[in-house]
Amino acid sequence: DQQVKQNSPSLSVQEGRISILNCDYTxxxxxxxxxxxxxxxxxPTFLISISSIKDKNEDGRFTVFLNKSAKHLSLHIVPSQPGDSAVYFCAAIPLIQGAQKLVFGQGTRLTINP
Amino acid sequence: NAGVTQTPKFRILKIGQSMTLQCTQDMNHNYMYWYRQDPGMGLKLIYYSVGAGITDKGEVPNGYNVSRSTTEDFPLRLELAAPSQTSVYFCASSYGTGSLTFGAGSRLTVL
Incomplete structure (x- = not known):
């Protein structure tokens, strides 16, 4: 039972354009x-996060959008740079006190082409 | 500041052998975690600890054991290695809020 899904295994984007990575949860x-x-x-290294009480969080070139009704979040990178080529994992934490037991998606491999 | 350190980085085991993956952190984090990542899959939680002397099972604990005798160390023990345990193992730690800090990983192959 995959509770967090990243349906695109890979994404290729031209340098300078916007990269959009998607994630769905159940x-x-x-x-x-x-x-x-x-x-x-x-x-893995932490990039950006968002609480369920927000619908957007921005940090420099990175913006995460959350659509709770659709159970969907996305990561926008603009402008995309060659150093952004990596695998990106979406993760979620349930509303339970105590340890942060992250549930991960399968990952999306982003390739930025010069 | 080393962060989270895992050893060894690579190991090949024969079926039925046992080994311990070591993990240590120098950030005084209370929470520590072991994840495994299989090809094309996300990370899955094996075991976690909320403090010294306290451990609990994650999503995929079978075939593994852990202990937490100090705040810094959280070793993962494989008693009878099986091919299904071929994976990359990541140790992580946190204060309990916000994000986790991960180690570089230990790649284990069981033949």
């Missing part, structure tokens, strides 16, 4: 959402 108990970026042979 569990309405998810309260907090995060995006992680992962380079080969490294661990």
């Amino acid at each position: 569990n309405s108990m998810f309260d907090y959402f995060l995006w992680y970026k992962k380079y080969p042979a490294e661990g």
Whole structure:
């Protein structure tokens, strides 16, 4: 039962254009959402997050949008740069006190072409 | 500041062998986690700990054991290695709010 889904295994975008990565979830108990970026042979690194009480959070070139009614979130990167080429994971945390047991999507491999 | 350190980075095991993946963090985080990532899949939680002496199962705990005797260390034990345990293992830690900090990963192959 995949509670967090990233339906696009890969995405290719031209440098300077906008990259849009999508994520869908099924569990309405998810309260907090995060995006992680992962380079080969490294661990995931935190990129940006959003609480369920918001619909948008922006940090520099990165913006995350949350549509609770559609159970959908997206990550926008603009402008895209070659260093953005990586695997991006969407993750969600349920509204339960205690440890943050992140539930991850399968990941989307983003390739930025010069 | 090293963050989360995992050893070894690579290991090949024979079926039935046992081993321990080491994880240590120097950020004084209370919470620690072990995830595994299979090809084309997201990370799945194996075990987690909310503090020294306290551990609990995640989504895929079978075949693994953990202990947390100190705040810094959270080793993951594989008792009888099986091919299904071939994966990349990530240790992570956090204060309990916000994001997790991950180690670089340990790639394990069971033949």
